[in-house]
Amino acid sequence: MVGTLSELLQDTHEVLEREDLQEESTFEKPTMQDMRATPLQRSMKVTLQDLRARREAKDLQEKKQPQVKQEQHGFRDRFVNLHLLRQLKDSKPQQDGDISDSRQLQKRLMYLQKTKDLHEQSKKGKGQVQENCQDHSGVQSGLQIKLKELQGKLEQKEREHEEVQRQVKEMNSLQVQVGGTDLEKHRDLLVSENDRLRKELQLLNSHLGTGKKLEVEALKERLTSMEQRETEHKLLISALQREVQQKAERLAEAELRLRDSARERVEEEERLNRMLREYQLCNQPQIKYMVKTVEVDSAKTKVAFGQLQSRNVYLEEQVDLQREALQKMQQQVQLDQQEVSKLRAQVKLYDLELDKAQAQMVQEYQSLQVEKEQAVAEAFEKAQGEMRAVHQSLDGVRKNLLTLQPALRTLTHDYNALKRQVRDFPALLNEAMGEARLEFSQAVKHVSDANAELLHKYRKELHLRKECNNQLVRLRGNIRVFARVRPITTEDGVGPGAENIVTFDPDDDGVLYVAQKGKEMSFELDKIFTPSATQEEVFRDVSPLITSCLDGYSVCILAYGQTGSGKTYSMEGIPSDPGINQRALRLLLSEVKERSSSWEHELSVSMVEIYNESLRDLLGSDPSNSLEIKILPGSVGELYVPNLTQRQVQSMEDINKILELGHKQRATEHTNLNTHSSRSHALLILTAKGRETSTGICSTGKLYLVDLAGSERVSRSGAAGERLREAQCINRSLSALGDVISALRSQQGHIPYRNSKLTYLLQEPLSREGKALLLLQVSPAEKNISESLCSLRFGDRVRAVELGAPSRKIEQPPPNAELAESESPVLRSTKGTSLRRKPQGSVRQRTSPP
């Protein structure tokens, strides 16, 4: 039994080790499937492993059952052997009372021995069951206590065994005293058998002692690990409980047999008593002697027997107690069995679920396998196709390579050559760049030289063209048209309206551009003065015309333009920078001086104003007097202005006084457009009478310097009342001027000079006998664009007018010069200037202009 328990523990140890290994193998080496499995699959797998472990534990228990059965068979065999031995002993006939006593004693001894063995077996089985229960319930302390109790019981049994041995020795001594026969031989055999059994018992006891110690140590060692694996041990508990149940059954069977043997013992005693009585009846004397002896001995034996009986009763009580414990254990076992059945049912459920999960997993695995195989097959086919394509392209590439190799060689050759060229390229490039730069600079220089030369030639040609044009203009008698563009002033204000819209051609001083609504209009005139042109520059260009009056020409310079365009600035100028009027007088004075060696000149100046179509003498004592223009009596349409003041000028002082007086008397009024806007036409009329000292030829030239009134529209000036009338008069006179120009341009037979005082007064210079220059004053501001364009268009029309070759007015000296002088209207009167008179002897000589 001890060996069986050790083996059982060993098996348990091995099972646990196997489980450890399985756990290690399960948890340390997850397969690829585990890694790919879903959480449900993993949990199912864990459950499956748990169930497998439980099933293995169950299998182990089932394996243990044959061992237990084998042990049961061993017990049974031993019991049968003892029973046969007892029968064998019993089958020997008792020859005498001593033998019968000894047999009875031996029977008793055997009975006691059997009882002891059975008790020990039951005790061992019970102890084993208890140990197993304690072991598998995991209650170590209880196990140790039970172990100690068992050890105590074992010691007690050993003491009882020693007591029995002592009684046996006493029986042996009694037997020696009785003497030996065949029965004694049987008795010796029984004794020797008894000794052998005792030795076996001692051996078993020693095994039990050492085995128990080893088991306790092993159990202590295993206790920690068994606590950790409580769940797995429960399975073992159930298995062991089953084993306990079987052992309990076996114990019950042994008890039955024990009862049978007790009954047989009673029957045997009765049979022996009966035989003894019969024997006493047959052999009375011997029996008598023997009875005595037996009686003597029987008394002692009876005492021993009584003791043994009391002992037996005690043992039976113990057996009953053990039986009760056994019944409790059986109940516990039944409960455990119920638990086991529940667990089995659960296990079956788990098995079913496991089977289902396995089936599902297998199905999934198969479907996945199929998908995988399909995917692999498709990928394989695709890869094969791609491989084929790659092979084909590779073949093509190989062929191309073979064909391209010569080309590659040539390309390599070319590449090397190109590489060399590239290497040499920077040097070549630098060289070429240097040469190119040199050539380019030379070419640029050449071109710039050529350009400069061309420009020079162009300018020269332009100048010549101008000269020719001027010559032509002179020959044709065209009215020359100059334009002067004033700069932007503070009076133009700020903003878009004050933007400059006039630009110029840098190479041609006769072209001007006006930008209107994104378009650019060009105007070609005889000369254009930019805003930067000075009074001196303007005067320089008009001075030849001015000096021609000393030669007997009638010359007029008209400043035309809208209010504020700079007419007065150009004609009068400012004190620090005088205009054409003062400069002209100064020039004429200097010319007169220059020509004084051959010519005697007399310069006289008149200043008139045409205001509201009335002619007023600005140098007269009463400028408000209106003068009339009349035809000189006795002349052919020669005009003169009666009572017009003429002042001779011989010096700069005279000029300044005259101009100051005239300026002071000029009517100026405020308007919206110009704070000092001239509301009248102002005319400075210079008469240059000359006589050539050597020939006596006289010349009369006239210079009309006209500062016209503003040409703006009435609505724009905001005029009303008196101002409106002024504006209407101004416009009417300017309109008359335009009509005269148009008539002249179209070379009409009738020129409407008399339509206004202005044109009437300017009849001579605006006729074929005079020279005229129109100085257009232009405002560059965007807000004045319409007036500027009107002025420029007017200038365009004027420019087309051909007056014809001008004529000098010279007079041959009369035979009686004194008389002639006294009768000359020019020299005779300072009052009443003769504008045109043809006295006898005077001629108008057409000459080329100087």
Ligand SMILES: Nc1ncnc2c1ncn2[C@@H]1O[C@H](COP(=O)(O)OP(=O)(O)OP(=O)(O)O)[C@@H](O)[C@H]1O
């Ligand atoms: N070339 C110029 N350089 C500098 N300032 C100029 C120039 N032309 C005109 N101005 C200035 O423009 C303003 C108007 O000029 P100005 O009085 O001569 O105009 P206007 O045509 O005579 O006007 P109105 O017809 O009303 O008499 C003046 O202040 C004048 O000094």
